Amino acid sequence: MSTLIRHGTVADDDWQWIEGDVTQLVERMEAGERLVLPLAVWLAHRLRRDPPRVGVWLGPDDPLEALLPWLADIPLVAIRFPLFTDGRGYSLARLLRCRYGYTGELRAVSDVLVDQLAVMAQCGFDSFGLRADQPPAEALAALVGGLRSPWPVIAMP
């Protein structure tokens, strides 16, 4: 089971993850489930959705720009790291937070490791779906209270 850390504490994940275009999506949305949809599905269903209950997840090369008109209503954007060494998600996070002013929950998911959490937080992530083998206590320490993580001398706005 993957641990979720949100705003500096271990939290329950109250979102249902949707990988592809599945059946009964509309029914599930209408039944009030909180779903996180892949970008393409999210775009296809955006007219039917109830904004506060539907999140979206992006792969590293998804065109973030497609989301911009609706950004203010989206409660959760998750960015998938297929490999922890794939740094594209960092740019997506910076763009969402700094350029497009996204203020909802921004979650890193998939190959999310303890040693990258502080840097992810610096890029604007505020929740983390850890890879299953990552110890929650160490993850918390990396974010709050443990070793201070080094901070760049000149940080871009």
Added chain:
Amino acid sequence: MYRYKQADQRLVEDRVAQFRDQMTRFLDGRLGEHEFRPLRLQNGLYVQRHAPMLRVAIPYGTLAAYQLRKLADIARRFDRGYGHFTTRSNIQFNWVRLEEAPDILAELATVQMHAIQTSGNCIRNITTDPFAAVAADELFDPRPYCEIVRQWSTLAPEFLFLPRKFKIAFAGGAEDRAAVRFHDIGAFARVADDGRIGFEIFVGGGLGRTPMVGRTIRDFLPREELLNYFEAILRVYNRHGRRDNKYKARIKILVKDLTLEGFSREVEEEWAWTRGGPGCISDATFREMEAFFARHDYAPAAADDPGYLAALAGSRAFARWVERNVSAHRELGYAVVTLSLKKTGVPPGDATAEQMDGVAELAERFSAGEIRVSHEQNLVLPHVARRDLPALWEGARALGMATPNIGLLTDLVCCPGGDFCSLANARSIPVAAAIQQRFDDLDYLFDLGPLELNMSGCVNACGHHHIGHIGILGVDKNNEEWYQVTLGGREGSQAVLGRVIGPSFAAGEIPDVIADLLEVYVDERHEGEIFIDTVERLGLDAFKARVYGGAV
């Protein structure tokens, strides 16, 4: 020189503590090899053929005497008493122990040094002209800009996992002594007609297996936009650079795939968001940085000091050293001195702890405590009064660092090759030694004049073989070491890549091949024409015919 502020010091100390924790978790099995690898690389730690290697950053090649002493101390306590200065103004310690790396980093932090981002797929150590601020032809000192970019790029969170390594170089103009067109980004000083300060920006240069000369992406970038613009380039690269094949992951491939125009359009679109915004560098920041590097304290010194003139007239050896190892300084009565790390038989770029301590002392006595590392793998004392040259020469001779060969054939550039590097196809150090031994007659070397020979042990090109007038590349043929020779490479403002002259050679043949090439030059040169100019005028055929006996 720059002195760390609290934020810099805190960064390096926090980093040491963080890496110590990571190392402990690695050693007791809580952190896997695969997860640890990029972390150690971003702290300069490689695992090499015999032992781990630690690469320490010397930002833009500027060192203070107390820092060099610390490097000597580290060489003694943690290595086998020496270090290797590289073409990228880093120093490598070849025999460290993995578990001691955090202690070494802690030692470095006490003298405002670190090994952060000297490896890995991130923005690497910034390099520049070793003659910055003292060269007479310079437009302005590039180091304040290097320092600003260093501060921004060190742990810039967005750019720690790029598709591949990323190298930035600055040059202060007019001559390019930093090979800016062979970097992922090169910045070349420009002053606009209205007096504004800025840079011409080159992008997509690099050597390695696909060598390319960087191309101009902006003729003039005003200095206050440096970070905004670099961020735009890096972001386009981070998002769109190839990650499926590490041999095609450098920015040069992206630029080629998108075309320069296409790439430039993407960068302009990115930059449009930040241009003129809060990421602009303020005048106050420039003033503060310039103050760190400015030197107004040159005591008046005579260019025609009688003691110096007497030594010139009295000693041929001294005069020769002055001719090759002493360069013009912008201040009257001062000189720039290059201490040669190219003594015959010593691996190019290697210095012992005793030599490092000795150089630190010479720097304190004669060069305001400052040392530079050149990308030709020598050490430079940038502020020497001419009257001190005889005493400095004696001191350098005592250290074995006064070989009068700067810019000559035996001042060759060479990577560690198969003796240390696990990627190597062939050894390079013994071949360098054979060349130095064969051509150690000073009269002959002086007669040959300026000549750059560069050697790499594999296609990664750490020894810059593509831009040597003569380049030597180690290749593997059926598990044997062979060497391919290129001719006609050149760095600087007329940068070109050398071309292969023909089939490769066994190690033992290389000195003869070099001798053949030199013979053609000596036979064919015009009065005053240097080697590379003769090569360009004649083309390769005459050289090939001599080397291969007309068989090619």
